[in-house]
Every structure is written in structure tokens, then in C-alpha cells.
Amino acid sequence: MIHFNELRITEDNKSLIIDVSVDSDSCFSDVTLDTIIIDNQDTYVDNGPSSNPVLSINAKENYSKVLVEESCCYTPVYVESQEYECYVKDDKNIRVLVRLDEYNIKSTDMLFVYVMTEGTPSCNVDKSYILGTVVNLYSIYAKAMDYIREVECVCSTPKHFVDFILRLKALELCIKTGNYTQAIKYWNRLNINPSNECCYG
Structure with missing residues (x-):
């Protein structure tokens, strides 16, 4: 019923991009799109969203319709200039850029982005919302480059590097299968620095 066109933290670790649309069927x-709710690893609950999310955006209350020129014609767009950078083609398509520091969201947070809808579809659907999970893997991959040096060590098994790869794969599997409670545990473990006891001579 709904799909994310883009959902990621920007390369500079400063913003979260949420681009979502109602399916064209x-x-x-x-x-129509109604509300975007963001939880993190601390506020997440099963069968969410939680009652105390990190951020809740009601598009219909926060955005006013204006007309902007797009290609050869004018298109209605919702724009809110104070808190978010938002561009909406209509009430079925929204693109929001949330500045993380304004909402005390860390780039190392695991984010759960719920997009809620309004209205009743004429076909059967399981849920009236979509959930997307966002993690910024840059710091994790940077850590991997430290651990990869263990592969060159001839004095011992590269245990931290192997442990890191297993944790990362476990995280990916949990997210793909919707086991978010376990995914949070693996995400928190990935952000812990195990002591590196390998010799690098």
C-alpha cells in the first residue's frame, strides 16, 4: 500500500531523508499519507509505534500548500520552512529531510520510521502503515577497517574481525526478518569496541 522511495541518513550524518508514496493501484x-513517526532503539516497542516517539510529523498540520513551477506547469506542493525541508507533490507523496541535531537524534541511533495513512482502501491490506529501519553503517564500516588488520596477524586467529562480521550479518538478518528487538541488541553490540589483543608485528 505504501513504499519508501528513499530512506537513509545523509553522508554528512546530519539529516534523515524520508521519501514515501502511496502505491498507484x-x-x-x-x-493518503497522514503521519510520520520515528522511534529509536530506546523507544521502540513491538507492534509500534511507541507512545513516546523521538519525532512525530503530521503532514496535514505542519505543511501548507503552495504552487511551484515544475517542468512546464504549476504543481501543488506542501512546504514547511521552519523545522523540516519538505516537498510534497500531493497528499500521496512526501519527501522530508529531518535535521538530526534539532531532535537529539544521533547518527548512531537505530531508527524505526513509521508512515501512517488515512482513508480506507477498497482492497484487503494487512496494515495501515509501513515501517522502515534506518542505520548509519559508516562508523561500523570504519571500525571494520581497524579489525581487518587482524587478518594480517600470523600470531593468532582474527577473532575480533570474525566476531564483527558475525554481528553485522546477524543484524542484517534480524532486520530483514522483522525481528527488531533482537536487531537492537546486535546494533548495540556492534557499537561496542572490543579490546584488540592481536599483535600487529
Whole structure:
């Protein structure tokens, strides 16, 4: 019913991009985007979103419609200039750029982005929202480059590097299968620096 076109933390670790649309199928003609809710690893609850999310954005209250020129014609767009950078083609498509520091969101947080809808589809759907998980793997991959030096060590098994790879794969598997509680545990473990006892001679 809904799909993310883009969902990521920017390369500078300063913003979260959320670009989401209602599917174009005719049975969703009465469905519109309503609210974006963001939880992190501390506020996440099963069958969320939580009652105390990190951020909640009600598009219909926070954005006012204006007309902007797009290609050859004018298109209605919702724009809110104070808290978010938001561009909406209509009430079925939204693109929001959330500045992390304004909401005390860390680039090392595991974020759970819920997009809620309004309206009733004419076909059967399981849920009236979509959930996307966002992690910034830059710091994790930077840590991997430290551990990879263990592979060159002839005096012992590269245990920290092997441990790191297993943790990363476990995280990926948990996210893909929707086991978010376990994913949070692996994410927290990935952000812990184990002591490196390998000799680098």
C-alpha cells in the first residue's frame, strides 16, 4: 500500500531523508499519507509505534500548500520552512529531510520510521502503515577497517574481525526478518569496541 522511495541518513550524518508514496493501484485511491513517526532503539516497542516517539510529523498540520513551477506547469506542493525541508507533490507523496541535531537524534541511533495513512482502501491490506529501519553503517564500516588488520596477524586467529562480521550479518538478518528487538541488541553490540589483543608485528 505504501513504499519508501528513499530512506537513509545523509553522508554528512546530519539529516534523515524520508521519501514515501502511496502505491498507484486504483484500490488505494482514497488513501493518503497522514503521519510520520520515528522511534529509536530506546523507544521502540513491538507492534509500534511507541507512545513516546523521538519525532512525530503530521503532514496535514505542519505543511501548507503552495504552487511551484515544475517542468512546464504549476504543481501543488506542501512546504514547511521552519523545522523540516519538505516537498510534497500531493497528499500521496512526501519527501522530508529531518535535521538530526534539532531532535537529539544521533547518527548512531537505530531508527524505526513509521508512515501512517488515512482513508480506507477498497482492497484487503494487512496494515495501515509501513515501517522502515534506518542505520548509519559508516562508523561500523570504519571500525571494520581497524579489525581487518587482524587478518594480517600470523600470531593468532582474527577473532575480533570474525566476531564483527558475525554481528553485522546477524543484524542484517534480524532486520530483514522483522525481528527488531533482537536487531537492537546486535546494533548495540556492534557499537561496542572490543579490546584488540592481536599483535600487529
